[in-house]
Amino acid sequence: MATVLRATTELVAATWLNTLFDQPIVATTLPKPADGTPVWADTGFITVAVVGGGAGMYVPLRSPVVSVDCWAVNPQSAKPPWGKANNLAETVQAACYGPINMRLELPGGFPDVRALSAYSVSESRRITDDQSSYAHYSLDVQLHWVEAS
Structure with a gap:
């Protein structure tokens, strides 16, 4: 029996949030720095995780709540760049006004949503109180999505 790939909320959230920025800066985990300097130091980074919500009982509508964590770092300073992390959070906040209604092509052969x-x-x-001097803002977003037909 062949494995059928199904869309996941984390993939949907990361794919949608990546449409808000010029380059992909959203994933489920924060990339580890290879040489001590995070590769995302110039742009900041966003991580997503499902924290609640639900799925339709009779229709295939998903309505999860996702934690959106916005990160920024200044490798030349121990002072966290709060403004950069907050700007990422405010960009996400602004995108939540009004309907999205867009088709998203998910990576890795997962079905579109x-x-x-x-x-x-x-x-x-x-x-x-982040020990690594990262600036960190967090907000919760409820998404509504369906697999595309």
């Missing part, structure tokens, strides 16, 4: 809407369900908040 239609992202219908996204709503911010929390204010972005500063996460302090």
Whole structure:
């Protein structure tokens, strides 16, 4: 029996959020620095994780809540670049106003999906006391999506 790939919320969230930026800066994990300097130091980075929500009982509509964590670092300073991380969070917040209604091509042979809407369900908040001097903001977004037909 062949394995059937199914879209996942983390793939949908990362793919949609990557459409908001000039280059791919969204994934499920923060890339580890190879030589001590994160490759994302110039752009910042966003990680996503499912934290709640649900799926339709009678229709294939998914409505998960996703934690969106925005990261920034200044390799030349121990002072976290709060403004850069906050700007990423505010970009995500601004994208949550109005319907999205776009087809997203997921990577790796996963089926395409239609992202219908996204709503911010929390204010972005500063996460302090990071030992690595990363600036970190977090907000929660509820997505509504279906597999495309």
